[in-house]
Amino acid sequence: MAAVVEIENLTKDYEVGFWRKRRVRALDGLSLKVESGEIFGFLGANGAGKTTTMKLLMRLIYPTEGSARILGRDISDVQMHARIGYLTENPYFYDYLTAREFLEYCAELFGYDRRERKRRTEELLERVHLDRKSWDKQLRKFSKGMLQRVGIAQSIVNDPEIVFLDEPMSGLDPIGRREVRDLIASLRSTGTTVFLCSHILSDIEVLCDRVAILKRGRLVEQGRLETLRAKAGDEQRIEITVAGADAEAIEQHLNTLSGASVTTTASGARIEVADERDVDKAIAALRSAGGRLVSVQPVRQSLEELFMREAGNE
Ligand SMILES: Nc1ncnc2c1ncn2[C@@H]1O[C@H](COP(=O)(O)OP(=O)(O)O)[C@@H](O)[C@H]1O
């Protein structure tokens, strides 16, 4: 797979204070690659440097050190920028434009003619599931969730090969989050690569193929979610809850199963096995012991724990 984004040693110092004498390193030697077709999660607590990275890639600010390429072109390449999409954190919209007018305006910026602007706008409004009744309403009357959908529509108006989304779920209620999440998943299914910034782990966890974790401007982890979990010492175990039989009774029928542990609980027992293939044997054992199966559940360390350890503020 080709890398769509290649970041090398990207570093940004902000000059702060009245005389701009003090320097704050917001990003410190970031290197990473985003592959074609994936949803890449860029995760970190507030102030970690995610937005700074996005702004550097979008050429809104300039790096102190390092370089980056998008679609094989240096980030200073203006033509490349016409092939990518971007949704800023806390986007600002022109309140008095309607959704349709706003998107037609965005399409105009990309140089599409009148007919094409109209066609694209309607296609996008449908694609982001904005209710037809709202197409000609002013954006100031929109809820945060509706605005975010318009924002995403705006970011894909030019059919970008990659879209950069900075905290697209922030400020949304659970239903809004789900909708935006589904929308992002649908982008991938149409072949668009997604670079997704978030400080909210659960959003990243369900969507992303690979993640990078940023902490105070530094990359602390990068890789596939499964790999990161494994690295964090996440041994998946499966917990089987039993009623009507205690540990002692079950153990008599479990003799051949290695790596299983059984403990007596108030209403029965809990069996833990390390391998999914042992679940059947455990169930057979609890039945032979006269027990009843209550539940079978994988227990895994969530990325949350890894994240808290890596990205938390200690
Ligand atoms: N324009 C700026 N001037 C000075 N410091 C800034 C500026 N923008 C961001 N910072 C600082 O850089 C760090 C990273 O910020 P940011 O990239 O916005 O983080 P994130 O998006 O991960 O929350 C923070 O410490 C923030 O205060």
Ligand SMILES: [Mg+2]
């Ligand atoms: Mg940010």
